[in-house]
Amino acid sequence: MNLRVHSYESMGTYDGPGLRLVVFLQGCPFRCLYCANPDTIAFDGGTDTEPEDIVKMAVSQKPFFGKKGGVTFSGGEPTAQAEALVPLVRELHENGINVCIDTNGGIWNKHVEELFTMADLVLLDVKQFNAAKHLELTGKPNTRTIETAQWLEEHGRPFWLRYVLVPGISDAEEDIRALGEHFGHGKGTKNGGGYKMIQRVEILPYHTLGINKYETLGMEYALKGVPLNTAEQLERAKSLFDEYFDCAVLN
Ligand code: SF4
Secondary structure (H helix, E strand, O other): OOEEEEEEEEEEOOOOOOOEEEEEEOOOOOOOOOOOOHHHOOOOOOEEEOHHHHHHHHHHHHHHHOOOOEEEEEEOOHHHHHHHHHHHHHHHHHOOOEEEEEEOOOOOOHHHHHHHHHOOEEEEEOOOOOHHHHHHHHOOOOHHHHHHHHHHHHOOOOEEEEEEEOOOOOOOHHHHHHHHHHHOOOOOOOOOOOOOOEEEEEEEEOOOOOHHHHHHOOOOOOOOOOOOOOHHHHHHHHHHHHHHOOOEEEO
């Protein structure tokens, strides 16, 4: 089964451990106001790609992956193509290649379940813990994302929790505390409660690198005028996360 691929990034260092081949898949059901890749959202774009082409590319880059690296499927939303990804991930594993799935956790079906069972690591983007604000920010509820986290925890599947810190949108103390109280295990008590499968919490600063793409696509950028995070805001968020997690990093 073929995949719709938007683009590739070799030697990526932001999406999972080590050096990685990042495969951006086309299509996403979310509409995040800050989406840096609005050109990956439409399901009818991208290039029809045979899984073998991705396997070949990954195998040719394997010498660079080292012990920790591998392939990350990102997007767009990769789980929208879970049915095609399952046999592809199996083949990558047969070639000794580590696989991460970078997901918003908002899609669920038997293929997604199988994919998460196989993935070496899931990078779970939680856009907002507050339900109403999540809906406003992404156009979709966060119920499924929170259930996906619960499924990963209950099935012993390691994951990273990723949180983009947008000033005035997702940086309110009460929202971060609500997230921390739900998932966190308290500093220094990693095995004493909370989500044990969360290996790392990444706080991602808000950036506007994709803003020019909106113009090209004839789309309005809804967060025009929202400033970048100040160093103080980032530090404040980091200390809040530190109250609940002993694995929080500013990325
Ligand atoms: S989930 Fe990712 S790809 Fe989809 S709209 Fe949000 S930021 Fe963009």
